[in-house]
Amino acid sequence: TFRKSAALSRIQPAATIAITQKARDLRAEGHDIISLSIGEPDFDTPDHVKAAAAEAMARGETKYPPINGIPELRRAIADKFARENGLDYAPSQTIVSTGGKQVIANALLATLDAGDEVVIPAPYWVSYTQMVEMTGAVPVVVQTEAEDGFLLTPAALEAAITPKTRWLILNSPSNPTGAVYSADDLRALAGVLERHPNVWVLSDDMYEHLIYGGTPFATMAAATPAMKDRTLTMNGVSKAYAMTGWRIGYAAGPQPLIDAMALAQGQVTSGAAQPSQWAALAALTGPQDALELQRAAFEQRRDLVVARLNAIPGMDCPTPPGAFYVFPSCAAFLGRTTPGGKRLETDEDFCMALMEEGGVATVHGAAFGQSPFFRVSYAASEAELTEATGRIAAFCAALT
Ligand code: PLP
Numbered sequence: 001t002f003r004k005s006a007a008l009s010r011i012q013p014a015a016t017i018a019i020t021q022k023a024r025d026l027r028a029e030g031h032d033i034i035s036l037s038i039g040e041p042d043f044d045t046p047d048h049v050k051a052a053a054a055e056a057m058a059r060g061e062t063k064y065p066p067i068n069g070i071p072e073l074r075r076a077i078a079d080k081f082a083r084e085n086g087l088d089y090a091p092s093q094t095i096v097s098t099g100g101k102q103v104i105a106n107a108l109l110a111t112l113d114a115g116d117e118v119v120i121p122a123p124y125w126v127s128y129t130q131m132v133e134m135t136g137a138v139p140v141v142v143q144t145e146a147e148d149g150f151l152l153t154p155a156a157l158e159a160a161i162t163p164k165t166r167w168l169i170l171n172s173p174s175n176p177t178g179a180v181y182s183a184d185d186l187r188a189l190a191g192v193l194e195r196h197p198n199v200w201v202l203s204d205d206m207y208e209h210l211i212y213g214g215t216p217f218a219t220m221a222a223a224t225p226a227m228k229d230r231t232l233t234m235n236g237v238s239k240a241y242a243m244t245g246w247r248i249g250y251a252a253g254p255q256p257l258i259d260a261m262a263l264a265q266g267q268v269t270s271g272a273a274q275p276s277q278w279a280a281l282a283a284l285t286g287p288q289d290a291l292e293l294q295r296a297a298f299e300q301r302r303d304l305v306v307a308r309l310n311a312i313p314g315m316d317c318p319t320p321p322g323a324f325y326v327f328p329s330c331a332a333f334l335g336r337t338t339p340g341g342k343r344l345e346t347d348e349d350f351c352m353a354l355m356e357e358g359g360v361a362t363v364h365g366a367a368f369g370q371s372p373f374f375r376v377s378y379a380a381s382e383a384e385l386t387e388a389t390g391r392i393a394a395f396c397a398a399l400t
Pocket of ligand 1 (some may be wrong): 084098099100101102123171175204206236237238244247248249304
């Protein structure tokens with residue numbers, strides 16, 4: 001008989017993916033569902049990026065890559081960090097992996113032992129806690145407050161650290177809240193970490209280019225040079241260049257950490273797919289004008305969704321400075337009943353009923369470690385967003 005490992009018994013599939021699948025199933029049964037549950041840009045990968053992959057394949061770049069990534073891409077990554085973030089990394093201090101996800105998995109696998117602790121501010125991206133659990137280490141989840149813009153405070157960080165803490169995971173702009181840490185916010189957190197040299201920082205900068213209203217982007221290693229020796233700066237092409245399916249993420253950090261991550265990667269995947277690496281090279285070194293067009297489109301969508309949600313009596317939706325999600329509170333709707341007779345006790349009840357009776361798929365806050373909220377992805381067309389927010393309004397109005 002089949003027996004699952006203890007490591008895998010501790011984890012669950014991502015709620016975001018499970019809900020998106022449920023929306024697909026309902027649609028296949030003939031239900032009309034708008035899915036605002038997935039974190040994927042609806043733009044297409046730029047043509048020059050696709051062409052670079054095709055050219056690489058035609059040249060025969062279809063063999064095993066070097067484990068850490070092709071040298072051309074690692075050079076481009078070092079250049080990117082220098083140009084955009086003022087960070088000085090040698091190409092040898094970079095690594096290319098199969099999506100941003102594998103960068104994080106490698107870093108945790110390379111450093112964590114059973115009983116180690118990782119501080120994760122909630123609401124968090126769903127995979128952090130699960131990846132930590134897989135290693136046998138312990139996720140230490142720290143709640144943040146909507147009034148603080150869902151940002152971790154220095155006092156909350158201080159309280160969460162123990163001698164067993166190995167990492168603090170920071171994600172700015174944040175999935176799911178869209179919160180953004182300023183350089184000053186990061187320096188305040190670094191002030192705490194100064195007293196705790198056992199704690200390293202994993203800076204997940206996946207949404208760097210999706211930031212609005214002139215908010216400047218900041219990252220720990222640049223904001224606090226003293227932290228650079230214990231920070232992994234992670235990024236990728238999935239969200240910035242509409243390349244989720246190419247599976248390329250990257251990072252730069254202290255050499256011993258990068259070497260340990262390469263050791264893990266070498267035994268698990270041998271490295272990221274060659275044609276995808278050439279495509280990522282074209283994305284990082286080619287024309288960047290699509291970035292600004294997408295950013296401007298997302299900003300307009302954000303404003304549309306925030307305005308339309310806040311027009312719903314009882315809905316409270318802050319305006320996030322980054323990413324492509326809003327994270328409104330559904331507190332005002334709990335304790336009420338749907339026309340279908342469902343009593344809404346939790347944010348999960350709210351989202352399930354909204355999908356089944358309202359025709360809009362969103363993800364409950366509990367999946368990201370904080371209730372009672374829900375995440376709406378605005379990576380969809382304005383027409384879809386207008387229709388979806390109209391449906392949410394009708395759903396809320398029909399509650400008794
Ligand atoms: N980090 C965050 C915060 C994300 O939202 C995602 C994707 O959803 C990732 C990392 C993983 O990125 P990739 O698709 O490149 O693996």
